[in-house]
Amino acid sequence: MPHDLWLRWAFDPFAAILMVAVLGVWLVSGRRDSFGRSALGAALALIFVAFFSPLCGLTTALFSARVAHHVILIGIIAPLAAIALPWRSGPLLPLSALTLLNALTVWLWHAPSAYEWATVRAGPYWLMQLSLLTTSWLLWREVLSPLARTGAALIALVAFIAQMGLLGGLLVFAPYPVYAPHLATTAPFGLSALADQQLAGLLMWVPAMAPYLLAGLWLVLRLTNAVPSHRRQGLSR
Template sequence: MAQTLYDIYCGPAPDAASLPWRWNLDPVLLAALAALAFALLRERDGRTFAALGLLVLVVAFVSPLCALASALFSARALHHVLLVAVAAPFLALALGRRDWRAPQFAFAVHTLLFWLWHSPSAYAFALSSHAAYWLMQLSLLGSAIWLWGVALSPRTPLGNACALLFGTMVQMGMLAALLTFAREPLYDAHLATTAAFGLTPLEDQQLAGVLMWVPAAGPYLLAVLWRLHATLAERGLDRRVP
């Protein structure tokens, strides 16, 4: 299927020469990011986390990474890792100690959406219109914020939080393994767009799997260590209080 049949939000696939100039200055996107920044940064609590989360969103949607994802599925995988494993925890922390609930449901919804949007047919649908693209991105980000909010909440028992984080890491690793070891490229939108960057479609897909497998695990492991440290510190403090 030719890429001309898609209506990709970030525009047509660039080549290596034009990529550095392919910043996304969509006024609607910039206005939405500005509104989000105003809503999050006006509160002193969590301001640093909000700024970090917003920075990751700018990298994902404004920088040339957005255009590169039109050419390379590996860039799309990196884009999604940034959304669900980097921006989402920062934004969840910025939202503060809300009453995050239903950890099992959060895990199920996020896992279902993550696998759904990486299926070839749903991925092709996401590239068919701007509305479909944003449905994919916002559902992935929103479900990830919910998952991280539950996992990082002090109200969630340590065992439940670690199970959520490890479970998410495992399901992402399973999808990554399928991408890495597939014998043929699965995504028609990238069949004719990878050569400009020195990759075959299959090599591009394998790189996507590696990115989703190895670097993506880091934030979840760090979060487990952070929860362990916070729990042990709290228990140590409780022992000191007479």
């Protein structure tokens, strides 16, 4: 409820295990320079915010909060983890397959029936969270790898942005609310269930794309810097 939202800090043992696991993997094979340590610290801090702070409690009331939670998970925590735990032995799957896998995972857990199932018990809930995080980390791990082909990485980012925009658009323009767990939980926050769903679609449509656009810009700059200066001068003539 809005009046006691900021008191809803809670300890989640599964989230604590996740944080310990990420730290343990980093100690074994993580990136140890200052950039890697900073990425690890930021990822752990955001996992704490996502699963211990009132934001996690708010996701039980508002679908838009759940979408914001997922955006933090797949668009911020996952790339930070990919920086802290970088590309070592090569991709498990081709980049196109990783993009498709991540996109299918996002669509699966935002299907109304699967979403409702995931909000009933801790097991399905953490299956949703871990599958979203893992598939996103695999994609970001490949996209951010210095060994990745820039063109293929840019295509992967554009494809992921397109499918996320499509899903967001469907939520924005749906004529009625489709997420049963939130039909009776949004009114105390001044939102109808449909307005809450539309807000979730807008979050997925616009802000969620920002990390992918920034990564694409970084790839373009990296490609530009990789071209020798004499070739750049020749191309500009």
